Amino acid sequence: MSATIMSPEQILITEDIIREAQQTPVPRGSEISIQTNDGQIITLSKDLQHMLLQALKSVASSGEVTIGRIPEELTSTTAADILGVSRPTLMKWVREGEIDAFKVRSHTRFKRDEVFRLKNKRAEERRKAFQDLRSSTAENQEFFDD
Structure with a gap:
């Protein structure tokens, strides 16, 4: 059908x-x-x-699918959801310069591409950390054997 x-x-x-x-x-x-x-x-x-x-x-x-485009400008809540962090953590990253933001009146907004740049960067850092952990475990296997 x-x-x-x-x-x-x-x-x-x-x-x-x-x-x-x-x-x-x-x-x-x-x-x-x-x-x-x-x-x-x-x-x-x-x-x-x-x-x-x-x-x-x-x-x-x-049994369902929704396909849509994420807007170019995101609210802090949406950006935090995409990044998988809390809104306060996201705002801390703004203060630390980890991610760029801009104001629309009194509201903080984020560029979609900037949010996904950071998401990809964090994913790559996690992959590298995991690979390093695996390498370290393999190099020091004798300490893990009973």
């Missing part, structure tokens, strides 16, 4: 589509491409593939 387009912005997802999404294997490293009627393969960018795979995963897990 196919999804019904309700309007340019809404698509009805039926139980059959949810079931099909749940039964569709998506092995790690899978790629999405488009095949035209004449057999031509159109390769999608990694970012577009990631978005579509996340949409499929969402339909399979909850």
